[in-house]
Amino acid sequence: AQTVTQSQPEMSVQEAETVTLSCTYDTSESDYYLFWYKQPPSRQMILVIRQEAYKQQNATENRFSVNFQKAAKSFSLKISDSQLGDAAMYFCAYKYNSGNTPLVFGKGTRLSVIA
Amino acid sequence: NAGVTQTPKFQVLKTGQSMTLQCAQDMNHNSMYWYRQDPGMGLRLIYYSASEGTTDKGEVPNGYNVSRLNKREFSLRLESAAPSQTSVYFCASSGLGLAINEQFFGPGTRLTVL
Numbered sequence: 001a002q003t004v005t006q007s008q009p010e011m012s013v014q015e016a017e018t019v020t021l022s023c024t025y026d027t028s029e030s031d032y033y034l035f036w037y038k039q040p041p042s043r044q045m046i047l048v049i050r051q052e053a054y055k056q057q058n059a060t061e062n063r064f065s066v067n068f069q070k071a072a073k074s075f076s077l078k079i080s081d082s083q084l085g086d087a088a089m090y091f092c093a094y095k096y097n098s099g100n101t102p103l104v105f106g107k108g109t110r111l112s113v114i115a
Numbered sequence: 116n117a118g119v120t121q122t123p124k125f126q127v128l129k130t131g132q133s134m135t136l137q138c139a140q141d142m143n144h145n146s147m148y149w150y151r152q153d154p155g156m157g158l159r160l161i162y163y164s165a166s167e168g169t170t171d172k173g174e175v176p177n178g179y180n181v182s183r184l185n186k187r188e189f190s191l192r193l194e195s196a197a198p199s200q201t202s203v204y205f206c207a208s209s210g211l212g213l214a215i216n217e218q219f220f221g222p223g224t225r226l227t228v229l
Contacts, residue, residue, distance in 0.1 A: 004157075009155075033216045035217075042222075043203065043222060043223045043225075044220070044222055044223075045158075045205065045207075045220035047217065050216075050217065091157060091158065095216055097216060100145070100146040100163065100165035100166075100209065102148055102160045102163050102173060103148075103158070103160075103207075103218060105150075105157040105158040105159070106157055107155060107156060107157040108155075108157050
């Protein structure tokens with residue numbers, strides 16, 4: 001079974017600084033997707049960024065980028081120029097690319113942004 | 116488009132009571148999912164429906180039943196609520212083709228069982 005591990009229960013960052021959230025996963029598959037979701041206090045799950053395993057290029061969305069290391073099964077999220085609105089729970093998730101297989105989530109990292 | 120909607124947003128039950136959580140999506144998605152979120156546990160899959168008329172168990176199905184009423188709606192029922200089912204419940208949906216790999220989530224239902 002696939003597993004996703006987020007080893008940092010909590011992180012903090014100064015406003016305008018950069019922070020990296022870690023995620024590792026375990027799978028025997030080669031074709032899959034990886035995601036980072038943000039959950040602010042409103043509870044809404046918001047997709048931040050996604051990465052297709054067959055793509056070597058790391059995904060980027062504005063201030064959010066990933067470092068995808070397929071051989072190491074590592075998928076970290078870098079947030080640049082951190083803003084107060086980035087404070088939230090962040091979940092790493094894995095999905096096998098075969099039909100309607102569900103997401104497998106890590107336990108989350110709570111990010112605090114200090115003004 | 117409303118996306119994925121869930122009702123109710125909050126609910127308090129007594130042990131042994133039953134209730135149904137409702138979920139609807141207006142994106143014409145084939146697949147729908149129910150997750151629960153507990154502190155320190157992330158989101159765990161309860162049940163999912165790959166298409167209208169089909170349902171499958173996820174990681175934590177015990178104590179729950181589901182119904183895929185039509186393509187739009189996917190309900191989750193607790194027949195006899197227990198305190199261990201106190202949680203936040205999320206419904207999600209996904210489409211076809213390349214869109215199958217992105218799930219859209221509802222706002223969640225906070226359920227407390229006393």
